[in-house]
Amino acid sequence: MRRPRPAPPAAPLPDGLHEGLIVTSHGRHYIVESAGGQRHLCHPRGKKSQAVVGDQVQWQAPRPGQGDEGSIEHIAPRRNLFYRQDEMRTKAFAANIDQILILIAAEPVFSERQLAKALIAAEAAGIPALIGLNKQDLGPAYASAWQRLAAYRQILPAGDDAHTPAPLYPVLRLQLDAAHGGDDFPQLQALLQGRATLVLGPSGVGKSTLINRLIPDAQAQTAEISRALNSGRHTTTTTTWYWLECARGSAVLDSPGFQEFGLHHIDRQALTRWMPDIARHATGCRFHNCTHIHEPHCVVRAAVLPEEPTEAAPNAAEAPGIAPSRYALYKHIFEELPQGRA
Numbered sequence: 001m002r003r004p005r006p007a008p009p010a011a012p013l014p015d016g017l018h019e020g021l022i023v024t025s026h027g028r029h030y031i032v033e034s035a036g037g038q039r040h041l042c043h044p045r046g047k048k049s050q051a052v053v054g055d056q057v058q059w060q061a062p063r064p065g066q067g068d069e070g071s072i073e074h075i076a077p078r079r080n081l082f083y084r085q086d087e088m089r090t091k092a093f094a095a096n097i098d099q100i101l102i103l104i105a106a107e108p109v110f111s112e113r114q115l116a117k118a119l120i121a122a123e124a125a126g127i128p129a130l131i132g133l134n135k136q137d138l139g140p141a142y143a144s145a146w147q148r149l150a151a152y153r154q155i156l157p158a159g160d161d162a163h164t165p166a167p168l169y170p171v172l173r174l175q176l177d178a179a180h181g182g183d184d185f186p187q188l189q190a191l192l193q194g195r196a197t198l199v200l201g202p203s204g205v206g207k208s209t210l211i212n213r214l215i216p217d218a219q220a221q222t223a224e225i226s227r228a229l230n231s232g233r234h235t236t237t238t239t240t241w242y243w244l245e246c247a248r249g250s251a252v253l254d255s256p257g258f259q260e261f262g263l264h265h266i267d268r269q270a271l272t273r274w275m276p277d278i279a280r281h282a283t284g285c286r287f288h289n290c291t292h293i294h295e296p297h298c299v300v301r302a303a304v305l306p307e308e309p310t311e312a313a314p315n316a317a318e319a320p321g322i323a324p325s326r327y328a329l330y331k332h333i334f335e336e337l338p339q340g341r342a
């Protein structure tokens with residue numbers, strides 16, 4: 001599948017305006033890339049800086065004598081926006097992306113809660129997600145991390161829109177600092193083709209190792225960007241868009257780390273919709289607004305499996321139950337979300 005490139009404008013652009021793609025930003029400074037690959041430093045017109053990496057924009061070159069920064073005049077409608085939100089603020093990662101790779105590793109031990117939250121945000125934004133489990137060489141730690149992901153690897157029966165049973169999320173075994181890249185590295189490379197992939201993950205999992213492996217001149221590009229943005233060296237301030245090849249059909253986006261993936265934009269009443277393994281059971285509850293926490297005859301609670309660790313059934317013909325860890329996460333996140341949103 002090739003990612004559709006933005007169609008050239010049907011009508012000529014108004015005088016002095018150019019099409020471009022936001023490839024990174026720092027505060028109110030943006031780097032806009034034109035179709036030919038040239039990069040331009042721009043700032044948003046007006047007070048607000050609403051553009052995010054991945055936005056298609058129209059920008060204007062500086063007029064003579066008005067410095068060397070262009071201005072962003074218009075942001076094209078987005079097909080999606082991936083962001084996190086807490087009580088205080090909203091942090092956008094990127095717009096118009098095709099998929100999200102959540103990279104975790106055998107070490108440091110990952111937080112299943114942060115993983116689940118990022119996956120919920122991806123579902124709510126309508127963006128497919130995959131999980132990469134790196135550091136396959138770390139035997140026992142890897143085995144235990146792999147086991148902790150059993151609920152994510154479980155095969156779900158075909159749903160309304162899918163024709164074949166599929167894992168809840170693809171989980172790829174990676175060893176990014178080895179020449180071979182890990183058992184599923186070829187699969188990862190195939191999945192990156194023709195798509196724009198946002199890479200998300202906590203510190204120390206191998207994000208830079210992945211980016212440098214895929215884009216050999218990434219470090220040089222980063223240095224050049226820092227210079228242009230006048231930001232400190234080695235500071236990843238926002239997401240950065242890297243093309244995988246000259247043809248510019250595939251891209252990976254390196255994103256800044258985070259402590260807590262805030263889900264304040266998610267309606268708690270709709271939470272099950274964004275957890276597909278739970279959503280499958282939720283339709284059978286007696287009350288249409290069942291919270292699946294205390295109601296009698298709750299089909300979701302009845303479907304929760306016993307606590308003993310269960311390996312994902314490779315060919316579950318019938319509906320598998322809900323992993324207790326996933327139900328515990330559901331309850332925890334439900335309680336955390338603000339109440340009374342429309």
Ligand SMILES: Nc1nc2c(ncn2[C@@H]2O[C@H](COP(=O)(O)OP(=O)(O)OP(=O)(O)O)[C@@H](O)[C@H]2O)c(=O)[nH]1
Nearest residue numbers: 134135136175176177202203204205206207208209
């Ligand atoms: N054992 C092992 N170590 C790896 C592997 N891949 C990367 N590492 C190491 O893990 C450490 C962290 O890798 P980075 O690529 O810097 O991780 P990062 O996610 O970019 O981390 P930050 O820079 O802190 O955001 C480095 O010491 C890497 O050499 C792997 O497959 N196995």
Ligand SMILES: [Zn+2]
Nearest residue numbers: 285290292298
């Ligand atoms: Zn219920």
